[in-house]
Amino acid sequence: MKSKKQVNILVLNCGSSSLKYKIIRMPDGAEIVRGEAERVGAKTRESSIITHFVFGKKTVIETPLADHSAALKKVLELIADNEKKNKDIRFDIFAHRYVHPGMSFSKTAKVNKVVLRKLKETLPLAAIHNPIIYKLIEFCHRSYVGIDQFVVFDTVFHKTIPPEFSTYALPLKVMKKYHIKKIGFHGISHKYVMEEACKFLGKDKSFQKIISCHLGSGGSSICAISNGKSVNNSMGFTPLEGLMMNTRCGDIDPGAVFYIMFKERFSSEETENILNNKSGILGVFNSSSDLRDAIKDIDKSKQAKMAFNMYVRRVRTYVAFYAMILKKADILIFTDSLGIGSPVLRKSICKDMGFLGINLDEEKNKEYDKGISVISPADSGTKVLIIPTDEENMIAKEAYKELIKNDSGY
Amino acid sequence: MIPVIDYNLKDLRIWTPSLFIKNIEEMQDDDALRKCILSIAGKNKVRAIAFRILFGGDYFNKPQIINSNFFPQFGKLTIFFPFYIPSTLDMLQRFRGAFRDIPLIVFFETSFFLNLPDEEKYYALPFEYNKNSKIKKFGFHGIFHEANAGMVPSGSRTISLVFDKQTTVCAIYNKRPLSISLGYTPLEGIMSGRACGDLDPGIVFYLMNVHNFSIYEIDEMLKNKSGFKGLTGYDIELKDMIKMRGKDAKIDLAFNVYESQIMKYIGEGVAAMGGVDNIIIAGSNINIVTPIIYTLIKKISFLGINIIRLPWDKDKEISNITSEESKIKVYINRKSLPAIILRESEVFMRNKNY
Numbered sequence A: 001m002k003s004k005k006q007v008n009i010l011v012l013n014c015g016s017s018s019l020k021y022k023i024i025r026m027p028d029g030a031e032i033v034r035g036e037a038e039r040v041g042a043k044t045r046e047s048s049i050i051t052h053f054v055f056g057k058k059t060v061i062e063t064p065l066a067d068h069s070a071a072l073k074k075v076l077e078l079i080a081d082n083e084k085k086n087k088d089i090r091f092d093i094f095a096h097r098y099v100h101p102g103m104s105f106s107k108t109a110k111v112n113k114v115v116l117r118k119l120k121e122t123l124p125l126a127a128i129h130n131p132i133i134y135k136l137i138e139f140c141h142r143s144y145v146g147i148d149q150f151v152v153f154d155t156v157f158h159k160t161i162p163p164e165f166s167t168y169a170l171p172l173k174v175m176k177k178y179h180i181k182k183i184g185f186h187g188i189s190h191k192y193v194m195e196e197a198c199k200f201l202g203k204d205k206s207f208q209k210i211i212s213c214h215l216g217s218g219g220s221s222i223c224a225i226s227n228g229k230s231v232n233n234s235m236g237f238t239p240l241e242g243l244m245m246n247t248r249c250g251d252i253d254p255g256a257v258f259y260i261m262f263k264e265r266f267s268s269e270e271t272e273n274i275l276n277n278k279s280g281i282l283g284v285f286n287s288s289s290d291l292r293d294a295i296k297d298i299d300k301s302k303q304a305k306m307a308f309n310m311y312v313r314r315v316r317t318y319v320a321f322y323a324m325i326l327k328k329a330d331i332l333i334f335t336d337s338l339g340i341g342s343p344v345l346r347k348s349i350c351k352d353m354g355f356l357g358i359n360l361d362e363e364k365n366k367e368y369d370k371g372i373s374v375i376s377p378a379d380s381g382t383k384v385l386i387i388p389t390d391e392e393n394m395i396a397k398e399a400y401k402e403l404i405k406n407d408s409g410y
Numbered sequence B: 001m002i003p004v005i006d007y008n009l010k011d012l013r014i015w016t017p018s019l020f021i022k023n024i025e026e027m028q029d030d031d032a033l034r035k036c037i038l039s040i041a042g043k044n045k046v047r048a049i050a051f052r053i054l055f056g057g058d059y060f061n062k063p064q065i066i067n068s069n070f071f072p073q074f075g076k077l078t079i080f081f082p083f084y085i086p087s088t089l090d091m092l093q094r095f096r097g098a099f100r101d102i103p104l105i106v107f108f109e110t111s112f113f114l115n116l117p118d119e120e121k122y123y124a125l126p127f128e129y130n131k132n133s134k135i136k137k138f139g140f141h142g143i144f145h146e147a148n149a150g151m152v153p154s155g156s157r158t159i160s161l162v163f164d165k166q167t168t169v170c171a172i173y174n175k176r177p178l179s180i181s182l183g184y185t186p187l188e189g190i191m192s193g194r195a196c197g198d199l200d201p202g203i204v205f206y207l208m209n210v211h212n213f214s215i216y217e218i219d220e221m222l223k224n225k226s227g228f229k230g231l232t233g234y235d236i237e238l239k240d241m242i243k244m245r246g247k248d249a250k251i252d253l254a255f256n257v258y259e260s261q262i263m264k265y266i267g268e269g270v271a272a273m274g275g276v277d278n279i280i281i282a283g284s285n286i287n288i289v290t291p292i293i294y295t296l297i298k299k300i301s302f303l304g305i306n307i308i309r310l311p312w313d314k315d316k317e318i319s320n321i322t323s324e325e326s327k328i329k330v331y332i333n334r335k336s337l338p339a340i341i342l343r344e345s346e347v348f349m350r351n352k353n354y
Helices: A068-085 A113-121 A129-143 A156-160 A172-177 A187-201 A254-264 A268-278 A280-285 A291-296 A302-325 A336-341 A343-350 A362-367 A391-406 B030-041 B070-079 B085-098 B111-115 B127-132 B142-149 B201-209 B215-224 B227-232 B238-243 B249-273 B290-299 B337-351
Strands: A007-014 A018-026 A030-038 A049-054 A057-062 A093-098 A149-153 A209-215 A220-226 A229-233 A331-335 A383-386 B004-007 B011-015 B019-023 B049-053 B104-108 B157-163 B167-173 B176-180 B278-282 B318-320 B329-333
Touching (some): A007 A068, A068 A129, A129 A149, A156 A229, A187 A220, A254 A268, A254 B215, A291 A302, A291 A343, A302 A343, A302 B249, A331 A336, B004 B337, B070 B085, B085 B104, B104 B337, B111 B176, B142 B157, B142 B167, B157 B249, B157 B290, B201 B215
Parallel strands (some): A093 A149, A331 A383, B004 B049
Antiparallel strands (some): A018 A030, A030 A049, A209 A220, B011 B019, B318 B329
16 A cells, blocks of 8 residues: 655745745645735836745745846745744755647656756747746756645646547648647646535546536646546637737737738737737726636726627637536536636526526626535536636646656655 | 630630630730630530639639729738738730630639628637737638528528548638638648648747757648658648558558548537538549548447448439438438539529619
């Protein structure tokens, strides 16, 4: 029998200008430290801050953080200080979230020289996220010799997407040569809410058909899950495909992309930048990239209404598409900031979807406050749930699983 | 009689209703063109000539009689389709020269979709591109979809599927389109013989930035080297390809991807309408893709479809292939595009008192 020794895992989850972290004790999943460094490396008038919680007790530190390594250093200092007062506040291993490993990794990896080299090759795949995380992994590898690091991938959950959904109608040779296929993202989150939903409803995930809507203030994606496995994801080879997002356009006619490049004489880098950083809700609404701001202005601004309607339509397309490939879903999940934060968004997405089994209890939808909640009426064919996602918890679980599998020392 | 003409950059395809194919460049002058059409018509009086035009931009929202105002307006569309518009304009001008005494009626594949709701019409691009560059969904196959829309009562929700050279899915409510799979260009949507259909735009940038593809190489690849040809490596007709289904893994994959793409747009359509009452299937390829139609209907039959007649009646123009109890009715519309245009031309002529 494998021993289940207690391990404290420091989970690091990098955004483009933020670093979320948690120390999670495994296997019981207790949260010892959590926090977030914000405005990392960003050139804004406001200084960077770290909000640091120890056993739920909050401290806020304002300090310049030039990059993610500086942020991590500062966080590690804070943790070291905490440890002096309380021996329980320490960590034994690092676990990182890695956004886009292409097709190079199909499971959680323990960092060594080979893994580092393979990761380095994936940097161009997600030009914003990958280099940041890579630098951090390299930094930990150099500075914390003897502490194991695990890399958990956002894409691994989607490796079960079948070929009819993962293949683009491009020349097969080109796809093979350049490793192009639908990879899918937000896998850590989709897997987490899938497991939580099944636990909450007392269902065996091996027999459930689930549509998971990760609607974030950054990226948004929808996942079709059958018997515990991802079978489709609205994001594609990159996170640009699929839903409309805060600044990403989502699905678009590639012919329109060529037209913009021709007509405006933009380089591919410029066009990519526009489609990734200036489109989506920001592009249509213009005043903000946060859909919640558009919802506030919906009655007075035509563009706000347009952004909302466009966002809703695209979510509905994928919900209906996935409900059809699953032949009705047992569970529909809303998660992440928009999925949790906006009753009117959920209401609009579920409106007139009864023909697919999806019904909403308007009162429960409106009154949702926190935690896990069922917001469909008792007789709804599809149970509609709100579940706050916890990527760090899932990362810790995945790292722990790999750890006890590989390392008999623990 | 009203000959119906479809022009595809090389040949005139002329239905009278028998099909004649003539190369317009081989006709030296207006006289030769006139003689050619009149000889095809034989003893019948040519009352008008109807044309199918692929693209009418923002301006042409219904069929038109060609007059002197037409050409400058049509010429303005060149920027959208530099290969198609000027050549089509030349062709129409030649007809105008040859037939000053006969009305020439133009039908546009895009007119029907000018009525799309905004949330479907626009892409989530910075507002200025949608506005200044007129980047929005124009859709295509509007003539077929509009004819399908005419078959059902206003209050019902219809998914209209057209299997032609291209495959398109349109949601129709109150005679109005609520969604269409094709987009700003004919590239978006469902894959075809050589074009890719839906694609992560990130792939375009990845190939350009990381692997040094030029925009021309990618454009050419997506339009002419992808789709069924790209996935299988075979440059053969769809009707031959479908016969090899089940015997060749690449062909199976291609058809599976094709079906998945169609499913996405059926999903989009039913979501836009909040359900579906009718499914109408039309297009010149319906006989070739019968097995695909069958598979698709089977996949969504849980919505309440009970098929009783497959294969459908090959003699009837329109057949309902579902049972009395079937919640959703499925119709096969075998009408050809020229037949639709001919009928519409007659209506047009009647209304204009020609």
